[in-house]
Amino acid sequence: MKKVISVRFKAGGKAYYFDPADLDVQTGDHVIVETARGIECGEVVAGPKEIPDSQVVRELKTVKRMADAVDIRRMEKNRADEKTAFEICTQRIAAHKLEMKLVEAEYNLDRTKIVFYFTADGRIDFRDLVKDLAGVFHTRIELRQIGVRDESKMLGGLGICGQPFCCSRFLKDFQPVSIKMAKEQGLSLNPTKISGSCGRLMCCLAYEQKAYEYLNSITPMNGSVVRTPEFEGVVVEANPVSGMLKVRPLNESLAPKYFRRSECVYLRGGKRAPKAPDPDQE
Template sequence: MLKIIGVRFKSVGKIYYFDPKDYDVKMGDKVIVETARGVECGEVALVDREIDETRFTNPVKGIIRLATPNDMKTIEKNRQKEKDAFKICEQKIAAHKLKMNLIDVECTFDNNKLLFYFTAESRVDFRELVKDLAAVFRTRIELRQIGVRDEAKMLGGLGICGQPFCCSRFLGEFQPVSIKMAKEQGLSLNPTKISGTCGRLMCCLKYEQDSYEDLLKHTPKVGAIVKTAEGRGVVEEVNLLTGKLRVKMDKNDNVVVVKKDDIEVIKDSVIRLDRDEIKALKGLEGK
């Protein structure tokens, strides 16, 4: 077993694992580590964990040191450099007349690279922009195009629930969300009701999906043929949470409300998206 700690480089970001070596590391401590991007300063998000070494395909790197007061001063200088770089980059984008929207700038701890995050409706030829930025900052420049989900995560804001975005508050990584989830949960497939501020499906559709999938295993679906105390009929409406069904009877077209435990399923149905629904909701599942 290998003793590891988890380190985040953003307030709500992916956790990376490192060997604490002989350092006494506590939650919230700042540590200096070596990453694929170079030397970085991150915050300890997990401590005192032991993991089987075979789970890691590459050797786990050890931390370089606990952050010192001088390291914290370097971070403050880098934050100021990021603000200056943001303004300069916006000016350069306007000068080159590029159709791109600058979202954020990151400066690595070792000051070896500046990363500029932007959104654009299509691919952008930013080669001349990179040359201009490199001439100004005298360091490696990387421009990275991101999607609308990442933009929302970086900028933050309030969702339709009135709460800060989940992605900028506690979601370290985006979970896959599908239109099928909304359909299975009985939600209106109106794009304005199931999409977030970013214009993509709401991340919170994922939270209760496991429970809905479990309920669907034991509940007849719309279109199912069932046998009730009053005879045979077809399920027209389902309330998964209460377990109540609206069933249209074959013999007289009457509609009755019954509990799922009081009926016998003769032939169940399948939840599917039709072509019109797929067409209307096209693009909501993208990044």
């Protein structure tokens, strides 16, 4: 077991594990740590806790010290100056006629480096742009190309559900999402209805996938022949979530009727439900 704290460097960003050493660190404190980008000031979003060694994928870096008022003021000034840097870089990109879209500018704490994040359709030769920016900011310049999902995470916004983007609020990593998930959940395959603002399939398709896989596995699907309390018939409509089946009698003189999944016994055809516990019978 290892003792760790979780540190986040920007709102909605990913939290990283650090070793608090002997410091008395609590949630809400600010600490100074060393990252791949250099020295950074981050907020502790989860106080000291112990986790299994298997959850630590790389060597933990130790917190250097608690942040003081000077560090916090410097961090706030950097955030303000990043807006100016963003505007200047945007102007320089236009001047160099580069096919790239600037997303965000980011200083590290000691201002020894500034990173510009951008999106582009292909590879961009930005060597002249870097020289230009270095002459303006007199510090190390790094341009980093990101994907459209990362862009949405950085910029934020509202999804079609009316809530702020999941990636901007709580998603730590992007999970693979496939069109198969939309099919299994009975959603429209119209790209405009199942895609997020980033243009990729919505991340929320993955949230309930395991539940849908289970419900689909225990639900007789369309074309299955089942025995209901009243007759034998063919399933013409199945709702795995509600557990309701619309069954057309084999005797076509009778009208279709709705039955609960737990009331029907699978006989043949269609998709057979395996022998598994049914939530409706709990």
